Amino acid sequence: MKHPVDIHVGKRVRHRRWMVGMTQQQLAEKVGIKFQQIQKYETGMNRVSASRLWDIAHALDVPISFFFEGLSQDLPKVSKVEATEGEAVPGDILGDREALELVRSYYAIPESQRRRLFDLARVLSDVN
Numbered sequence: 604m605k606h607p608v609d610i611h612v613g614k615r616v617r618h619r620r621w622m623v624g625m626t627q628q629q630l631a632e633k634v635g636i637k638f639q640q641i642q643k644y645e646t647g648m649n650r651v652s653a654s655r656l657w658d659i660a661h662a663l664d665v666p667i668s669f670f671f672e673g674l675s676q677d678l679p680k681v682s683k684v685e686a687t688e689g690e691a692v693p694g695d696i697l698g699d700r701e702a703l704e705l706v707r708s709y710y711a712i713p714e715s716q717r718r719r720l721f722d723l724a725r726v727l728s729d730v731n
Contacts, residue, residue, distance in 0.1 A: 608674065610647035612656070615670040617645040619663045621703055633662035 620630050620641075627645075631638040634655065643649035644659075651659065660667045712720060 605647040609650050611674050612670045613645045613647040634658045
């Protein structure tokens with residue numbers, strides 16, 4: 604049975620790898636393992652050892668703590684968080700590929716234009 608922490612860490616590995624534009628094969632080569640092992644880590648099928656997590660963090664240029672961000676002490680209730688406006692938002696919003704693509708695209712826009720796009724999105728969504 605998959606442990607919720609292993610699933611969370613695996614998702615964070617996948618998200619970071621995807622955000623930096625790295626394939627499973629490329630990450631595996633940097634870490635010195637087969638890409639199938641990266642697949643197993645990303646799905647939570649296999650646990651990532653401390654030393655391997657260290658290597659993965661180095662390859663993805665993040666601190667080890669990155670993989671545990673957003674992990675709640677109360678694991679069964681980690682699925683939803685409340686937004687400031689009181690509406691439920693998926694606890695793992697970066698699990699949505701469309702959301703990840705949107706974030707990558709957003710940060711690829713020059714800063715001055717990005718701010719205008721942000722303002723437009725707020726107006727269109729009626730969220731202040």
